[in-house]
Amino acid sequence: MKKLLTSRRLVVLVVVVMVTVGVITFSSRTRTSQEKPALPMRIASDVSTWVSEVVTSPVKAVGNTYNAMTQMFDVYEENERLNKKVNQLAATQVQLQNEQHENKALKKQLKIDKTLTDYSIVNAAVIARSPSNWQSQLIINRGSNAGLKKSMSVMGAGGMIGRISEVDTTSAKVELLSDNSQTADRFAIRVTNKNNQTVDGIVAKFDQTKNQIVMSKITSKTEVKPGDPVTTSGLGGITPSGLYVGKVNKVVESDYGLTRTIYIDPAVDYNNIPVVSVAIPES
Structure with a gap:
């Protein structure tokens, strides 16, 4: 078998x-x-072609699928690389903007150095500011080891912002001119008109909604107009005179015309203080 x-x-x-x-x-x-091929030859040729197509079609399909998958993974990897580059560029742009902003603030501080001829200047960076007392105080990275003492005047990029209220070895607290607390020491300021006439008073409060310094209960009849400069008066002996504070925005008469209230646009944006300068009197 x-x-x-x-x-x-x-x-x-x-x-x-x-x-x-x-x-x-x-x-x-x-x-x-x-000559035309014989019928058996045509049949055999057709069968051979059909078998070839049946065999090669799956092979081509598998090859095409593999190529497509390979290209898809390549595109995914390229997309990941591009996303990383975009994130790096965004971080670099933010860092550049911060450095440009700080650079502008430092340039303004250099201009302040030239105006305080009777004082030596210590520049400092703001390192802390609590949201609960944002308008009251901030902390800088200079202290007693840099010669800082309590009640020294502190300047921002454009004008005075406050004075030293507490000093440690390597840091200090700054009481801001915009402090509305009951325990805040009021700043003595002065308005000078175009005729060089002055009106003295104190900072009554800071209007946070309008971002304006309020100088109230002014009994002087001296003419004051919007745009007149406002500086520290030096009265009381704590703060030196002549430090720029801002300019008059408007003057409002009281109901009976006995007193006036002066609204002042500050020279400094109290919501954005990256660096400061402390004025140290020269001995």
Whole structure:
């Protein structure tokens, strides 16, 4: 039985080989002749083409899928790299803006140095400011080791902002001119009009909604107009005179015309104070 099966296999193999050789022979003759191929040849050719397409189509599909997946992963990796670069550029831009802002503030501080000829200047950076007393005080990174003492005047980028209220070795607290607390020491200020006439008073309060300094209960009849400069008066001996505070915004008469209230636009934005200068009197 086994021999019979072996003989059949051998016969099938011989037939397949003969058919294959015949197809190749007739194909070569057909290519060299102008005669139309015989029907069996056309059938064999069609079957061969169909088998080839059946075999190669899945292979091509797998290859195309692999290429598509490879391209997708490449695009994903490139997208990740681009996102990292965008984040780095954004961080660099923020840092640059902060440095530019600080640079402008320092340049303004240099102009202040030239106006305080009788004082030596110690520049400091603001290192802390509590939201609960934002308009009352701030902390700077200079202290007694830099020569700072209590009640020394502190200037911002454009004008006076307050004075030293507490000093440690390496830091100090600054009481702001905008402090509305009951325990705050009121600043003595002076308005000078175009005729060089002056009106003295104290800071009554700071209007946070309008961002204005309020100088109230003025009994002087001296003419004051919007735009007149406001400086420290030096009265009381705590704060030196002549430190720029701001300019008059408007003057409001009281109901009976006995007193006036002067609203002043400060020279400094109290919500944005990155650096300060402390005026130390020269001995």
